[in-house]
Structures are given as structure tokens and as C-alpha cells.
Amino acid sequence: xxxxxxPEQTAFARSLDALLTAxxxxxxxxxxxxxxHAAGRALxxxxxxxxxxxxxxxxxxxxxxxxxVEVAVAFVELGRHAVPGPSVETVAAAALLSEPRLAHLAxxxxxxxxxxxxxxTLALPGGGPYVLDGDVADVELxxxxxxxxxxxxxxxxxGPEGGTSRVRRSLDPARRLCxxxxxxxxxxxxxxxxxxAAHAVRWARLATAxxxxxxxxxxxxxxxxxxxxxxxxxxxxxxxxxxxxxxxDAKIALEFARPLVLxxxxxxxxxxxxxxxxxxxxxxxxxxxxxxxxHGAIGYTAEYDLSLWLTRARALRSAWGSPGECRAxxxxxxxxxxxx
Amino acid sequence: MDLTYSPGDQAFRAEARAWLDxxxxxxxxxxxxxxEGFAAHRAWEAGLAADRxxxxxWPLAYGGRDCGLVRWLVFEEEYWAAGAPGRVxxxxxxxxxxxxxxxxxxxxxxxxxxxxxxxxxxWAQAWxxxxxxxxxxxxxxxxxxxxxGWLLSGQxxxxxxxxxxxxxxxxxxxxxDTPKPHQGLTYLMFDLRAPGVTVRPIGRLDGKPAFAELFxxxxxxxxEDVIGEPGSGWRVAxxxxxxxxxxxxxxxxxxxxxxxxxxxxxxxxxxxxxxRDRVADAVIGARAYxxxxxxxxxxxxxxxxxxxxxxxxxxxxxxxDIALHETALDLLGGEGEAADAGGGWGExxxxxxxxxxxxxxxxxxxxxxxxxxxGLPKGRR
Ligand SMILES: Cc1cc2nc3c(=O)[nH]c(=O)nc-3n(C[C@H](O)[C@H](O)[C@H](O)COP(=O)(O)OP(=O)(O)OC[C@H]3O[C@@H](n4cnc5c(N)ncnc54)[C@H](O)[C@@H]3O)c2cc1C
Numbered sequence: 201x202x203x204x205x206x207p208e209q210t211a212f213a214r215s216l217d218a219l220l221t222a223x224x225x226x227x228x229x230x231x232x233x234x235x236x237h238a239a240g241r242a243l244x245x246x247x248x249x250x251x252x253x254x255x256x257x258x259x260x261x262x263x264x265x266x267x268x269v270e271v272a273v274a275f276v277e278l279g280r281h282a283v284p285g286p287s288v289e290t291v292a293a294a295a296l297l298s299e300p301r302l303a304h305l306a307x308x309x310x311x312x313x314x315x316x317x318x319x320x321t322l323a324l325p326g327g328g329p330y331v332l333d334g335d336v337a338d339v340e341l342x343x344x345x346x347x348x349x350x351x352x353x354x355x356x357x358x359g360p361e362g363g364t365s366r367v368r369r370s371l372d373p374a375r376r377l378c379x380x381x382x383x384x385x386x387x388x389x390x391x392x393x394x395x396x397a398a399h400a401v402r403w404a405r406l407a408t409a410x411x412x413x414x415x416x417x418x419x420x421x422x423x424x425x426x427x428x429x430x431x432x433x434x435x436x437x438x439x440x441x442x443x444x445x446x447x448x449d450a451k452i453a454l455e456f457a458r459p460l461v462l463x464x465x466x467x468x469x470x471x472x473x474x475x476x477x478x479x480x481x482x483x484x485x486x487x488x489x490x491x492x493x494x495h496g497a498i499g500y501t502a503e504y505d506l507s508l509w510l511t512r513a514r515a516l517r518s519a520w521g522s523p524g525e526c527r528a529x530x531x532x533x534x535x536x537x538x539x540x
Numbered sequence: 541m542d543l544t545y546s547p548g549d550q551a552f553r554a555e556a557r558a559w560l561d562x563x564x565x566x567x568x569x570x571x572x573x574x575x576e577g578f579a580a581h582r583a584w585e586a587g588l589a590a591d592r593x594x595x596x597x598w599p600l601a602y603g604g605r606d607c608g609l610v611r612w613l614v615f616e617e618e619y620w621a622a623g624a625p626g627r628v629x630x631x632x633x634x635x636x637x638x639x640x641x642x643x644x645x646x647x648x649x650x651x652x653x654x655x656x657x658x659x660x661x662x663w664a665q666a667w668x669x670x671x672x673x674x675x676x677x678x679x680x681x682x683x684x685x686x687x688x689g690w691l692l693s694g695q696x697x698x699x700x701x702x703x704x705x706x707x708x709x710x711x712x713x714x715x716x717d718t719p720k721p722h723q724g725l726t727y728l729m730f731d732l733r734a735p736g737v738t739v740r741p742i743g744r745l746d747g748k749p750a751f752a753e754l755f756x757x758x759x760x761x762x763x764e765d766v767i768g769e770p771g772s773g774w775r776v777a778x779x780x781x782x783x784x785x786x787x788x789x790x791x792x793x794x795x796x797x798x799x800x801x802x803x804x805x806x807x808x809x810x811x812x813x814x815x816r817d818r819v820a821d822a823v824i825g826a827r828a829y830x831x832x833x834x835x836x837x838x839x840x841x842x843x844x845x846x847x848x849x850x851x852x853x854x855x856x857x858x859x860x861d862i863a864l865h866e867t868a869l870d871l872l873g874g875e876g877e878a879a880d881a882g883g884g885w886g887e888x889x890x891x892x893x894x895x896x897x898x899x900x901x902x903x904x905x906x907x908x909x910x911x912x913x914x915g916l917p918k919g920r921r
Binding site for chain 2: 438439
């Protein structure tokens with residue numbers, strides 16, 4: 201019983217934070233949203249070099265994992281820096297392909313995920329109607345919603361045929377939503393696909409929860425800094441109790457979501473993961489509302505970087521299971537992965 | 541990072557569970573805010589103490605099992621899961637005892653702790669005064685030097701369970717002319733039935749005498765009943781306040797058990813769609829509080845002090861407790877209006893409403909969070 205990160209895990213978070221702080225991540229987020237993926241892909245490689253994606257890939261396929269606690273630690277940092285791209289989806293695809301009965305597929309795809317060379321995205325039952333960043337991912341997987349389970353690769357190798365016409369703007373400009381592609385090569389069918397998909401949804405929810413927690417922490421930090429230096433009525437606005445108490449509430453919500461995320465990473469139990477997703481996304485979203493309010497009008501502009509986290513908090517709330525769907529799972533009243 | 545229990549902890553859990561299974565009364569005891577309930581609860585605590593389950597974390601010498609923080613958490617999980625009664629001795633056990641461990645003398649510990657563990661002497665906390673609530677340091681009750689002790693005079697209020705309790709502990713102004721209000725205070729214990737003490741019970745929202753006003757007129761207290769140095773009472777009291785908000789006042793086991801009961805009720809009542817999300821939030825909140833406490837306990841066991849993080853705890857559990865009970869009453873629908881609504885939800889609801897007020901109001905806790913955890917500038921209070 202020692203429910204605390206160990207020194208290596210803390211150091212790993214620090215080095216990721218240092219990398220992302222030095223990398224001008226906000227510029228990469230903005231260009232990604234505008235359809236120019238070069239800076240985001242470069243960032244992806246550097247994140248992969250630190251081992252982030254390898255942590256989701258079993259050692260047998262050139263990975264370091266699976267290590268869900270470390271993945272959660274990493275995704276908190278990705279959220280804190282609003283890193284763009286289908287990172288949750290890539291990790292979920294790795295979880296799907298790690299299903300032991302899909303070993304032949306693991307061999308084909310996972311080494312590329314571990315090294316950072318392959319950016320993946322996927323559509324799963326239980327995950328919503330869109331594939332994230334389907335215009336840029338190297339591999340797009342799709343699982344059929346039929347009870348039998350049918351796994352296809354809808355596209356392999358990115359190319360100009362990605363077709364920006366399929367892209368729908370998300371409330372978060374840096375998330376590019378696409379409708380799943382029909383057809384493609386049939387990779388596997390039956391129970392292994394169903395089991396792998398359920399496992400993948402748990403990883404997707406866990407990584408989303410961790411990312412949301414990071415988004416919330418960043419919003420709180422930036423807002424605390426802002427209200428200390430913005431003065432009105434001759435004093436910093438952070439000295440007004442109405443302001444201080446809203447920030448205290450944000451702090452409470454985030455600090456109680458954090459152990460749920462880490463606890464869910466330890467157990468990977470569907471109800472625990474769903475609980476973490478609800479708590480982290482609600483805390484991040486409430487913090488976003490507070491951050492916007494306490495910044496005043498500047499917070500309401502696309503020019504100011506705060507917007508990158510504000511819109512992300514909203515998007516993550518509905519990604520990979522709405523609050524309602526996840527609450528149903530907590531009560532044992534809903535399907536974990538949409539297969540009923 | 542792990543959440544597994546050692547074989548020793550698991551054996552401890554099994555032993556506690558077996559004892560509780562055999563001893564927890566089948567029917568709930570009467571409310572401890574009534575005279576008859578108070579007596580029934582004292583008897584229950586005497587039984588707990590007979591088998592060393594009333595204060596598991598205390599040293600063996602005082603009736604405990606000398607078990608660490610993790611086992612205390614485990615015991616509390618089992619205690620509440622078994623549906624065992626609320627603790628009448630909790631002011632003494634959770635507030636006074638830690639203070640005596642830190643600041644008391646060996647003689648005080650040996651004299652005071654064992655009867656406290658057995659429920660023979662039930663303690664009340666006499667801090668608040670009519671003019672000293674959130675601004676506790678503005679208190680005016682006096683302690684005046686007398687031969688071999690002190691004479692206490694003044695008025696205390698909102699003293700929980702003082703209507704039926706035996707003794708009280710609190711702060712008194714022993715040096716009237718200090719530059720700052722929190723200087724010159726002395727922490728003393730006194731007998732609620734001593735000459736010069738008048739106890740006037742006060743009915744809480746439902747009319748039960750859950751707290752009382754104390755009028756003190758030259759009440760004699762011997763020197764042995766001063767805790768710490770005369771004049772340094774504020775420092776002594778603040779270590780108690782940390783305990784109150786921090787780990788010991790509300791063990792997660794209590795909320796885990798309540799959330800389980802709420803979820804069971806929701807399933808029984810046909811999975812009511814209107815309360816579903818709030819029931820889920822109660823389950824999520826109990827789990828969050830448990831894991832937060834395990835993380836805090838892990839840090840504490842590595843030697844980190846609890847500090848202002850206890851304020852996060854206090855706001856969280858007090859608001860959680862109200863939401864939980866409101867959800868249960870809403871789920872019960874019209875039946876929820878009855879004060880004795882099934883499963884103790886009505887009584888629990890009334891009790892929960894006070895959580896954001898006592899142990900330092902939530903406004904005061906949010907100020908502590910803002911200043912000491914977020915580093916925001918001090919505001920006009
Ligand atoms: C059920 C119950 C049991 C209790 N048991 C005990 C007990 O056993 N022993 C004991 O000594 N006391 C006890 N108390 C008293 C409790 O500690 C006080 O009620 C508490 O400290 C608040 O003081 P007050 O009620 O005088 O409110 P006040 O201090 O008058 O506050 C009124 C309101 O103003 C707000 N406020 C005050 N100052 C500030 C500020 N600086 N910033 C923002 N808001 C502020 C408060 O938060 C509150 O909302 C109990 C109270 C209750 C309800």
C-alpha cells in the first residue's frame with residue numbers, strides 16, 4: 201500500500217513537461233487546427249522518443265508496456281500542454297491490437313506505434329460517431345458495430361487522398377473530426393475483436409481522463425497567474441473573495457479527480473475508468489468555465505492561448521463516452537464498449 | 541504506486557469483520573442526540589473497548605491496538621460497511637486525544653484516555669462563543685489564576701453533545717492585555733457537572749438537543765487539567781483543528797458504506813432515471829475521497845505533514861455528504877419527507893447540513909486553499 205507516484209514516474213512527468221514547455225506547443229496546436237500538421241508531427245516524434253507510445257505497446261512488439269499508470273502520467277502532461285493529434289486513439293488502437301488472439305496484427309502495426317512512426321486513429325462502438333484526425337493519421341481502424349465484431353483497416357499510409365472534405369470542425373479547432381471510412385481490408389472477426397475493442401475503450405477513457413485532468417490543471421495554473429497580476433479597483437483581482445473561492449473550488453475538484461485517474465490506471469476496471477472519466481472531465485470543464493469567467497473578455501478570444509485549453513475541455517467531455525454514458529457504467533447500468 | 545494490502549493488513553481486516561459481524565446490533569440504536577440514544581451508544585462503545593476495537597490506532601497501554609494509519613482506514617471501512625453505530629465519543633477520540641498525544645503529560649494521558657476509550661467519560665468541545673465563531677481568537681471567556689489552579693468564567697456555545705456529555709475542553713483568555721488576540725490563551729479541561737457550570741441544551745433543526753450553551757461562573761480547574769503551557773493555548777488548539785479537518789474526522793469508510801447503500805436503494809427502486817446521475821456521482825465521490833485519503837496517508841507515512849491540504853478534505857466531504865443525503869431523500873420521493881425515512885437517511889440529512897458550518901466553515905477553508913495552496917494574495921476578509 202503506497203498510493204503515490206514513485207520517483208521515476210515523477211521524473212518522467214517532469215521531462216515530458218520540460219520537452220513540451222520548450223517546444224512552443226501552442227504554435228503546433230494552432231497550425232494543426234489549420235490543417236498544417238508538420239509541427240505537430242515533429243512534436244509527436246519527440247514525445248514518442250521519450251517512450252510515451254511505447255508504454256502502451258507490449259514488450260514483445262518493441263514496446264515498454266503495457267504500463268497504464270505511466271500512460272496516465274504522460275497523458276496528464278499532454279493535456280497540460282494541449283498537445284494536438286490522435287494520441288488517445290493511438291494508445292487505444294495499441295490496446296486493441298494487444299489482444300492476445302490478434303497477435304498477427306500486433307506484429308504488423310505495433311512496432312510503428314511504439315517508435316512514433318505510426319499515428320493511428322480508430323472508431324469503436326462506445327466511442328462516438330467520428331474518427332479523430334482521420335485526415336492525418338497513418339492508419340485508421342474501424343470496428344463494426346455488429347454483435348460479432350469485425351475489425352477493418354479503413355486506410356493505411358497517409359496520403360493526399362485523405363480528403364479534407366470529410367473534415368468537420370470540432371468545438372476545439374485542433375481536433376479534426378471525420379466520418380469513419382467504409383470498407384477497407386478485413387483484419388479479424390469474432391470474439392477477439394469484441395474483447396479487444398472493450399479493452400481499447402477502457403484505455404481510451406483512461407487516457408482521455410488523464411488528458412482532461414492535465415487540461416484542468418493548466419487552466420487553473422494560468423488563471424491563478426492571471427488574477428495575481430490583473431488589477432482592478434486598485435488591487436489584484438485575485439484578492440477578491442468571490443474570485444478566490446471559485447479557484448479554490450476548481451482546485452478541490454481537480455485534486456479529487458487525480459487519485460481516481462491513477463486508481464483507474466491501477467485497476468483498469470471498467471467502472472473505475474468510467475468514474476475517472478466523469479470526475480476528470482467534469483472537473484476540467486468546471487475549471488474551464490471558471491478560467492473563462494475570471495479572465496474576462498480576453499479569455500473569450502481565439503488569439504489568447506487560454507482558448508486552446510478552454511475548447512479542449514469541452515471536447516474531451518464528450519469524447520469516448522459522455523458523462524451520462526460513463527455514469528451508467530459506474531452503476532453497472534450500461535454497456536462498457538457498446539456491444540451490449 | 542499500489543493499492544494492495546499486506547497479508548497482515550488483510551488478516552486484520554478479516555478479524556475486524558468477523559468481530560463486527562458477531563457484535564453489531566441488528567436494529568439501529570436510537571439517535572445519539574437523545575438521552576436514551578446516548579446511553580445506548582455508551583454501552584456499545586464499552587463493548588467495542590472490551591475487545592480493543594474502540595481506538596485501534598492508539599497505543600496498547602491506553603486500550604488501542606497500536607496499528608498504523610492504513611489499518612485504521614481498513615478498520616473504518618469495515619466498521620461502516622457493517623452498519624455499526626455512529627460514535628458518541630468522537631469529540632474526545634478525534635480531537636482531544638490527538639492533542640493529548642502531542643501536548644499532554646504522561647499523567648494526563650494515563651488518567652484521561654482509558655475511560656475515554658471505554659465511553660465512560662464523553663467529551664465536548666468548548667471552543668465557540670456567542671461573539672467568537674469563525675473569528676475564534678476573539679474569544680472572551682476568562683481563566684483567572686487561583687490557588688492550585690484556575691477559575692473559569694464566561695459563555696461557550698454550540699458545544700456538540702454537551703447536553704449529555706461529562707467533560708469539556710476549550711480555550712480561555714488567561715492574559716487579558718496581549719498585543720494580539722491569539723496570544724495569552726490557555727487550553728483547559730473542565731467538568732460539565734462542576735459547581736458554577738450551567739448547561740442549556742439547544743435544539744438543532746429537528747429539535748433534538750444536539751448541542752448546548754455553557755455558562756461558566758468561577759468554575760475551578762486544577763493545574764493538572766491545563767494542556768500544554770498556560771498562555772500557549774492557540775498553538776495547542778490549532779494542532780487539534782488540523783486533526784479535525786484532516787484525516788481523522790471523516791474516515792472514507794463512512795462514505796463508501798453510504799454510497800453503497802444509496803446505489804442499492806437505487807437498484808431496488810427500479811433504477812430511477814431522474815436520480816441516476818447523482819447516484820453515480822455519489823459512488824464516484826466516495827471512491828475519490830477514499831483514494832485521496834490513501835494518497836494523503838501515504839505521504840503522511842513518509843513523514844510529510846498534513847498541512848493546508850486538510851482544507852481540501854473538509855470542503856469535499858462536507859459538500860459530498862449533503863449531496864449524498866439529498867439524493868437519497870429525492871430517490872425516496874414522498875416518503876423522503878418523513879423524518880424517520882427508511883435507512884436513517886432523514887437523520888443523516890439533518891446531520892449533514894451542518895458539515896459546511898462546523899470544523900471551520902467552508903468559506904474559511906476556501907480562503908486557506910486560496911492563500912496557502914494557490915498562493916493568491918490575501919484579501920479583505
Ligand atoms: C452542528 C454543529 C456543531 C458544532 N459543534 C461545535 C462544538 O462541538 N464545539 C464548538 O466549539 N463549536 C461547535 N460548533 C460551532 C462552529 O464551530 C461554528 O458555527 C463555526 O465556527 C462558525 O461560526 P459561526 O456559526 O459563529 O458563524 P460566523 O463566524 O458568524 O459566520 C457566519 C457566516 O459568515 C461567513 N464568514 C465569516 N467570516 C468570514 C470570512 N472571513 N470570509 C468569508 N466568510 C466568512 C461564515 O463562513 C458563515 O457562512 C458547531 C456548529 C454546528 C452547526
